[in-house]
Amino acid sequence: MKFNTKTIHGGQDNVDPAYGSVMPPIYQTTTYSQSSPGEHKGYEYSRSANPTRTALEKSLASLESGEYGLAFGSGLAAIDAVLKMFKPGDEIISTNDLYGGSYRLFTKIFEGLGIKFNFVRMQVAGDIEQHINDKTKLIWVETPTNPMMNIIDIEAVSKVAKKHELLLAVDNTFATPYLQRPLELGADIVMHSATKYLGGHSDVVMGGLVVKDKELASKLYFIQNASGAICGPQDSFLVLRGIKTLHLRMQRHCENAQAIAKFLRSNAKIKDVYWPGFEDHPNHEIAKSQMSGFGGMISFNTKENTLESARKIVEKLKVFTLAESLGGVESLAGHPASMTHASIPKEEREKTGVVDSLIRLSVGIEDEEDLIEDLRQAIG
Ligand SMILES: *Cc1c(COP(=O)(O)O)cnc(C)c1O
Secondary structure (H helix, E strand, O other), X not given: OOHHHHHHHOOOOOOOOOOOOOOOOOOOOOEOOOOEOOEOOOOOEOOOOOHHHHHHHHHHHHHOOOOEEEEEOOHHHHHXXXXXXXXXXXXXXXXXOOOHHHHHHHHHHHOOOOOEEEEEOOOOHHHHHHHOOOOEEEEEEEOOOOOOOOOOOHHHHHHHHHHOOOEEEEEOOOOHHXXXXXXXXXXXXXXXXXXXXXXXXXXXXXXXXXXXXXXXXXXXXXXXXXXXXXOOHHHHHHHHXXXXXXXXXXXXXXXXXXXXXXXXXXXOOEEEEEOOOOOOOOOHHHHHHHOOOXXXXXXXXXXXXXXXXXXXXXXXXXXXXXXXXXXXXXXXXXXXXXXOOXXXXXXXXXXXXXXXXXXXXXXXXXXXXXXXXXXXXXXX
């Protein structure tokens, strides 16, 4: 089955054995009747499993070319489950430019529990090796990175991981499986904030993991059930519905972002535009080989390079909404330094380029002309 067909049918055979409904029913139930103690139809209690969630988990596994999907109450709950596989003394190597909430979870929760994190620039995969020792267990990669749009070569990092017998996890939230499938490139775990493009309509908070290996899946399933950070059946249904148009939405997100990136670059008041589709983007060749498009996310800063210059632009936007989050049908603008990345200390974030005038756009699927006109009037 090819990708666009998978968004609609992947893992969805026989979702309603009772009546043949085309969409899976929303099984809004906590428990399931048993004919005799321990004799049931595959479901006992909805923390452990729920048929609507199962339908979504199978769809996620299919989209990412994996075998097992696990859905959680948020993207961070999914990351939390991965990290709970490790013990005090273990070390994890992570990309240095990553989602602020992931950084906070790593440093404020898991570092306190005795896990050590090394934040490393991974644009050259070989540079990772000097940080590996016999305590290292996992490499955590986000690509494209948030908000600087750096691209990391997943296949090259997976070779490093395999050589040292480490697990490789990839946060695939920005690219989505439509553009990039990390398991096909050698990763062991793919993570999603389904809150973003998979849900796609800014109405659900959810997370997901997909793996190929059975043993890894059973470890993660044990944590999902034992810690209990699952998502509910209504939300599972909504994300499944969102996924059915993922390919169409992503196509338009990519087209609109390309037009906007070019417009911003030609604007005299704008300094840097970060978008992996530019031929002079430092990791353009890798983006071209591991992704089938360049995505809907763009960051830029102003020549004036002050907080005030960024504030003026985002306050004047009318079609773009100033808001956290990304990946919905509507265009959003964010100010990472004061919003999504406020939890990262100023010196840390400026090292990676998150300066005070940086603005991040999640380009929606409206008409490109309206989006460009909106940016033109706001930049002034
Ligand atoms: C939003 C986001 C997360 C966290 O997901 P939630 O659903 O908000 O918990 C993790 N990684 C990336 C790249 C994100 O954009």
